[in-house]
Amino acid sequence: MKWTDDFISLIFPRICACCGNSLWKHEEVICHFCEFHLPKTNFHPDPENPVSMLFWGRANIEAGTAYLWFNKGNSVQRLVHQLKYKGRKDIGIHLGRQYGSLLRNTVPFNTIQAIIPVPLHKKKYMQRGYNQSEQFAIGLAKAMKVPVSRFLLYRTRATETQTRKSRFNRYRNVSEIFAVSHPDNFTGMHLLLVDDVITTGATLEACIQALFVIPGVKISVACIATAML
Numbered sequence: 339m340k341w342t343d344d345f346i347s348l349i350f351p352r353i354c355a356c357c358g359n360s361l362w363k364h365e366e367v368i369c370h371f372c373e374f375h376l377p378k379t380n381f382h383p384d385p386e387n388p389v390s391m392l393f394w395g396r397a398n399i400e401a402g403t404a405y406l407w408f409n410k411g412n413s414v415q416r417l418v419h420q421l422k423y424k425g426r427k428d429i430g431i432h433l434g435r436q437y438g439s440l441l442r443n444t445v446p447f448n449t450i451q452a453i454i455p456v457p458l459h460k461k462k463y464m465q466r467g468y469n470q471s472e473q474f475a476i477g478l479a480k481a482m483k484v485p486v487s488r489f490l491l492y493r494t495r496a497t498e499t500q501t502r503k504s505r506f507n508r509y510r511n512v513s514e515i516f517a518v519s520h521p522d523n524f525t526g527m528h529l530l531l532v533d534d535v536i537t538t539g540a541t542l543e544a545c546i547q548a549l550f551v552i553p554g555v556k557i558s559v560a561c562i563a564t565a566m567l
Contacts, residue, residue: 355420355429356413367432368417377407377414379564382437382444388566389559392539397546400446400528400558405437408535408563418534418563422466427473430534433562434477442482447558449528452487453479456533456545457516459493474562475532484530489519491531491545516548526554536561 352361356372368376381387381403389402406414417433420426441447455471463469472488479486494517529552531545536559546557 355417355426367428372413373436375413377409377412379404379407381564382440382447389536389539389561389564392536392566393543393546393559396539397543397557399546400556402559403441403447404536404561404564405433406563408565414563418470421473421562422470422534425467427468427470430470430473430562431477431480434474434479434532435481436477437560437562438478438481441478441560446528447482447530447560450482450484450530450558451527452485452490452524453482453530453532454487454491454545454549456531456541457488457492459495471533474534478530478532478560487524487529490521490524491516491518491548493517514544516545518548518551521552524552524555527552528556528558531557531559533559533561535563535565537565 352365353359354361354365354367354369354372356368356376359369361367361369379387381389384390385401387403389404390399393399393402408414408418417429421429441450453475455469455475457471458466458469472486475486494515529549531542531549533542536542542559542561546559549555549557
């Protein structure tokens with residue numbers, strides 16, 4: 339009923355995750371003005387975009403992309419911070435749905451058969467209560483009409499945060515820490531590996547190398563944002 343909706347909105351106001359202004363009834367998570375002004379990369383139709391090129395000579399992927407530009411102090415940094423540390427799982431799902439609606443009509447992403455979020459170690463998962471990359475994966479899956487496979491890829495040990503590490507130290511920090519469960523169940527499939535923010539690509543590269551134990555697998559990569567210059 340309308341009066342109950344109005345009452346609930348007074349107690350729990352619906353505000354834009356970007357600007358903090360009230361959302362209209364037809365808006366979700368991010369207001370239309372902020373949504374329109376998000377710094378989109380438009381990488382997905384370009385096979386030679388910077389995310390794809392980052393893996394050239396490092397990992398044999400079908401395609402790579404990121405939805406948004408991540409810069410210090412911009413709206414994307416605020417969104418990612420809320421997603422990772424403030425319990426705003428809805429931000430990841432919303433951004434995934436928005437980007438998934440583009441990827442489902444773009445070659446080669448339109449042949450994806452399962453979505454694989456970069457996993458957290460179980461200790462960090464218990465501390466946070468959720469995996470931010472998995473929330474993005476859930477949104478992508480809703481739009482692309484493919485399943486999320488949460489347990490295919492897992493971490494064998496915890497690692498230090500990647501923040502402020504050099505490219506080499508990032509790679510060394512995550513080298514050989516990922517493993518695959520029941521690889522034969524995904525034989526010959528095209529998988530979409532997803533993460534929140536890509537910088538050097540070290541974490542994703544380690545995941546890709548682990549996934550290559552799957553016979554005949556094809557791997558593409560998609561992230562919420564890229565911090566690459």
